[in-house]
Amino acid sequence: MTLLALEDVACHFTTPAGVVRAVDGITLKIDPGETLALVGESGCGKSTLAWLILGLHPLTRGRISFKGQDISRLRGRGAKGFRARVQAVFQDPYSSLNPRLKVRTILAEPLLAHGAARRGVAAKINRALSLVGLPEMSADLYPHEFSGGQRQRIAIARALILEPDLVVLDEPISALDVSIRAQMLNLLQDLQGELGLAYLLIAHDLALVEHAARRVAVMYLGEIVEDGRTEALFDRPQHPYTQALLAAVPRPDPAHPRATGQIHGEVATALAPPSGCRFHPRCPKCMDVCTKTAPETTIVATEHQARCHLLDSRHVPGTRRGTIVG
């Protein structure tokens, strides 16, 4: 059964400058035990989407269901029950841990907030610490007594202590030193195998995403422009934006040529998204229709779909006809 499903989810913010369509009609699902990566440039709405999934901000439109139950309009006790099932690890372990609390208190907070019996708390804290590879004595120290990597381990322990089904990882390694990133990725991989966790991985580093995710969704200006199984999407990217993103990844190989001039310009503002396909002002393959009509979703293979007029036989003969899905 699908663990988490989003149907046409939107989140618009009203600001003095106008309405910001941060997330604008997203449909996706996450199965138990899998990793779905959400990639895109800053401002594409990926962190807002994480907030919506965590129940930290109300939806403007759409529906989020967890194990078949609509949770987008839950309040009170029901919402609390769901929140225990979905936890988060944020980017910066220096700001996500309260410096005035000992690790023991930091780890006990979620348990007590969700009504755990005090008697079991100490054992659960020890187990969470051992899961993330920290000694039990860590519980009596403060966050500043740990390195960045160890702090992120504490943040992971806090996310796991309620035994959630889904953990939202918002750029979990990008604030860490290069030499400890691999440790953290391996730890997250081990925990997933051991505990059957599903991850929603928000990241801008595509090499990391290819390594860690089973499926990938590429966001651009509040919309998903392409999603699919990681190997398919990385081997046969269909959307010009995905192609440009992949080409732009700097590779630790001096012989690899830089993707010069692939796409020009910068991301438009979500205050006034471009007409038609939102990517069209930057697209090297932009056609007339792209400036006027938003593309439909085309299924290009099993579990692989993209929104681009180039994939639509009405505009480019010989390709498949667009199919609306979700």
Added chain:
Amino acid sequence: MLRVRDLKTHLYLKRGVVKAVDGVSFDLASGETLGLIGESGSGKTMTGLSLLGLPPKPAGRIVAGSIELDGRELVGLDEDVLAREVRGRQIAMISQDPMTSLNPVFTVGEQVAAPIRAHGMAFERSAMDLAVDELDRVRVPSAARRAGDYPHQFSGGMRQRVVAAMAIACRPRLLIADEPTSALDVTIQVQFMDLIEQIQTDTGAGILFITHDLGVAASLCHRIAVMYAGRIVETANVDKLYSSPLHPYTQGLLDSVPILGRRQKRLRSIAGNPPDPLSLPGGCAFHPRCPHASEICRKEAPPSVSVEGGNVACWLVADSGA
């Protein structure tokens, strides 16, 4: 052009002395890009600031070593000579965060014109006209009009271009770029790397490119110096460094990053954590994390020995070569 020898910059803190830069030596030629790679706390930014004569005050001090630019010794120069003749004129810097290196209450044109005025570089044309030329050179669209805009009216990528225009306004011999692409999205990052190369072709400046990103360094640099705990552990041509790294730390770094298309099941990680700068391990500072550490590594710091196309400070190499 630039010759740095045994540079030591230490920070005198209440809790102790941090040897942030502890015996760094390298050369940089005109038109060359040298990548300085390392993690936070390895001393790469402090090396850049030392070249500018700007170790953090009051704790930081250059305690030893030599920095020669075109044969002129910079260590020990008077502060006002440094400010008048060197900083912003012969050596300029692009820092990581364009929002903090630009003043929010002045137009970008004013800010690019400021170093031109300060160093008396405007002769036939006004400093502002020259500033517009520089903004145009770094490809800020409609530069003449946008020179009147304020930093907050620019996107992150464009702000970084403004900072670059400011840095090259006086045609420095040496450009220090400290993580200039780290705050940018990948598609903008590519554009900025192109710009750096174009600036180098136009001005012939030598570039010290400080980064932790092995991919960016591979794409842009001619040579790489790898820093760990205040020292350069390996210097090599870029091809050599990536194809056959000699220092175990360099090897570990290259093994531990996921690479597009490689699809490893599991990454090989470097054990342990970066050292505490206040109490560095004795001997080779990397020895507690090194898979090859032996008795001598714990006792004595390895000398930097010449190898084909560079230098390595590791007992494995020093012993095998001896």
